[in-house]
Amino acid sequence: MTRSERAAVLAARLPIIYPDAHCELEHQTPLELLIATILSAQCTDKRVNIVTRQLFQRCRNVQDFEEIPIAELESIIHSTGFYRAKAKNIQATVKQIIEHHQGAVPRDMESLAALAGVGRKTANVVLGNAFGINDGVVVDTHVGRLSRRLGLSRHADPVKVERDLARHFPRHLWALLSHWLIFHGRRRCMSRNPQCGSCELLDICPTGARAQKGATPP
Numbered sequence: 001m002t003r004s005e006r007a008a009v010l011a012a013r014l015p016i017i018y019p020d021a022h023c024e025l026e027h028q029t030p031l032e033l034l035i036a037t038i039l040s041a042q043c044t045d046k047r048v049n050i051v052t053r054q055l056f057q058r059c060r061n062v063q064d065f066e067e068i069p070i071a072e073l074e075s076i077i078h079s080t081g082f083y084r085a086k087a088k089n090i091q092a093t094v095k096q097i098i099e100h101h102q103g104a105v106p107r108d109m110e111s112l113a114a115l116a117g118v119g120r121k122t123a124n125v126v127l128g129n130a131f132g133i134n135d136g137v138v139v140d141t142h143v144g145r146l147s148r149r150l151g152l153s154r155h156a157d158p159v160k161v162e163r164d165l166a167r168h169f170p171r172h173l174w175a176l177l178s179h180w181l182i183f184h185g186r187r188r189c190m191s192r193n194p195q196c197g198s199c200e201l202l203d204i205c206p207t208g209a210r211a212q213k214g215a216t217p218p
């Protein structure tokens with residue numbers, strides 16, 4: 001089976017397996033999603049959601065995020081880890097948004113990726129989920145791992161994985177593709193002990209086929 005053929009099967013099957021796949025970071029606005037995604041670095045979505053429920057009560061717009069004392073911001077986001085760097089980046093980001101984008105989160109990759117603490121992955125999350133713009137594919141640890149196991153990419157570099165995925169899946173599916181792979185990575189194809197024997201993708205997965213013969217999935 002070629003990569004394109006496998007991608008076509010996945011595009012048909014994953015929406016049936018995960019009809020409710022979605023961004024698991026709770027948000028009401030593009031700004032909230034941007035802040036939540038910055039906080040999600042090295043942290044679970046579940047923990048971020050607990051923190052943002054309090055944070056978004058305290059800070060409702062860019063001005064609030066700019067004016068909140070940094071010690072208070074650090075205290076609220078403390079449990080997400082790397083809280084000093086994240087607090088600094090959040091305040092630098094909202095300052096840039098106020099000064100260069102009239103207080104509104106920009107809607108293009110170049111402007112988003114230029115914000116403090118915002119890389120290509122965060123920009124793709126915001127574009128795809130807050131604005132419905134499929135500019136690229138979000139490649140996090142789950143998407144990278146599953147892409148390699150499913151034979152969609154052989155690369156470790158997220159940018160190269162993204163390029164491979166973008167080549168084999170139609171653009172209108174890019175945001176959903178990340179959600180499907182993340183859902184599958186959390187529920188079936190975990191980093192350790194993937195459940196290949198009961199996996200819905202076993203028949204098309206080269207790693208699963210090897211695992212059935214006794215090999216340990218990478």
Ligand code: SF4
Nearest residue numbers: 189194196199205208
């Ligand atoms: Fe992951 Fe195994 Fe399923 Fe392949 S068969 S996607 S390695 S759980």
